[in-house]
Amino acid sequence: MAAPASAEIWISTFLEAQAAELGAANNTLLAYGNDLKDFAAWLKRRKMGFTEADRDLIERYLIDCVAQGLSQSTRARRLSAIKQIYRFAFEEGWRDTNPAIQIKGPGRQKRLPKTLDVPEVDRLLQAARETGRSKADRIRNTCLMELLYATGMRVTELVSLPVSSARGDPRMLLVLGKGGKERMVPLSPPARDALALWLETRDAAEDEAVANGGQRSRYLFPSRGKSGHLTRHMFFHLIKDLAVHGGVSPEKVTPHTLRHAFATHLLANGADLRSIQTLLGHADVATTEIYTHVLDERLAELVLEHHPLAKDPGVKG
Template identity: 60%
Template sequence: MSRDHASISSFLDAQAAEAGAARNTLLAYGRDLRDFADWLNARGQAMSTITRDLIEDYLTHCDAQGLSRATRARRLSSIRQFTRFALEEGWREDDPAIRISGPRRARSLPKTLSKDEIAALLTAAPTIARNAADAARNTCLLELLYSTGMRVSELVGLPVQGCRGNPEVLVIRGKGSKDRMLPLGGPARIALAEWLRHRDDAPDKSPLGRLVAGPEGRWLFPAPGAEGHMPRQSFGRMLNQIAIAAGIDPTRVTPHVLRHAFATHLLEGGADLRSIQMLLGHADLGTTEIYTHVMDERMKELVLNHHPLARVGGPDTRRTTQQSNNGTHGRPFE
């Protein structure tokens, strides 16, 4: 292992132990910093001697590669975390990344689904299953995700013990190892109980029965593999099949879109932003405020498509005609 890669490993270990960084965050840090280290090494430089100019040259290189603004912003963030750690550990006497302004992320509206589309997905979930147990699992996965708005990594990593006893709330361990409580709606509780029944009654020699009896049995959704539970990628593929069965473009349906749908539908139902922030596990209320823009867009669409004054031939047209006949000029509805 090179000296640079060894220092990156030390940084990642500290992030995991002291900052409680999630596994996916650590993987992203590792990828970004190793790419930067390799770029430096190709130029005869090292992580221990990086300067502000080198970091800015690297960001220019990333831009020339066609990397998105979000990816470049994330790579700069990874470098900042590392240089701050190096300063705190005494590896350096300065922080060369502290005053670098990175590319601002474009703030796009979150994609979401209508309530009818969510209903169609829930109806289609059991239809792609091979057996009754798989049907119960598929329904449980979707009901839990839409009922709670949890992240897909939180969903597939649910321990089974916290899901027994017909719970009214689930305790979720999210980013930064922070716990939050998520209420369960009636349909989600029914789906959870049905899946647990199939899970617990699985024959010993069946694939599911062997998983439940093994170390994978500690997870609500056990699966073969290093993690012992259903991988996020497997859930994504299953969701793709469900979307097709529901007659919805699968490119519009992702685990995160279901999370957006949960928040958007709550806001439409009158929930306040602070409550939605707590349910989603957002550290910053500003992150949650993006959903108000979704509501603004929907309200605008409702007015333009459904208000009588917005329709050609509607009351506004008649009013304009009447005003014109009276010698005045009406102003069309905008």
């Protein structure tokens, strides 16, 4: 098959295939597109295109990325995008060879995710029960936090939950994750209690809205905004307020740190990695394995802080 005539068609065809065949998430497709457009522009300035580029040219581009001061993770991501599009081009018959297949990347710096200990989570949950302009707000905030900690959902998954998924006092919730993939997550008794109370409060407000000429929302956490549900941005600010109210450092607290806390606390209490991988919706167990490093680090800190042999012999306790 003849290769496309322009870089734009190369990129758009590749992204369409990623979306259709692999179910790639929108953010992933956007990142691939931006990285490949940068590479295409770099090639164009040298009067070259995807069809003509060879290994030497790709490596020169990566060197130029270093000269621009791009971070190690950004350079690794750009090379990954280039490798993916050339693998696709080879499979489609646009190229007889894959010029990027043997190029070694800079790798990625492994950063351990920030997490929270159990007392900090307890303080956030208590703050949710006490923080809000009205009783309905406090009930909603409690439900949001209980669900987030009980399930490890991503914040987008949480705020966009359809109310239909929460009917009937469920023991499990069906969650629509990245790439349109569904998974089931169990609910703890406190989360089920918080959900039942919020449904009662929410439905009463919906009934009143309909009586006044409004329409019912399909979302568990409705909003009058364009999306129709509570936004990630609004929830981010809410959780920071809860951190302040609960006496937890706001720098440590984001919706994602509750997801990390869910995983590390499960692991610390004996859950296996495969189960945690399924609950988090990770495509690869290698992504989940980062939590073993977090747990190892926490255990090391406990030993250094509390074991008598770890103390400086010159310091009297």
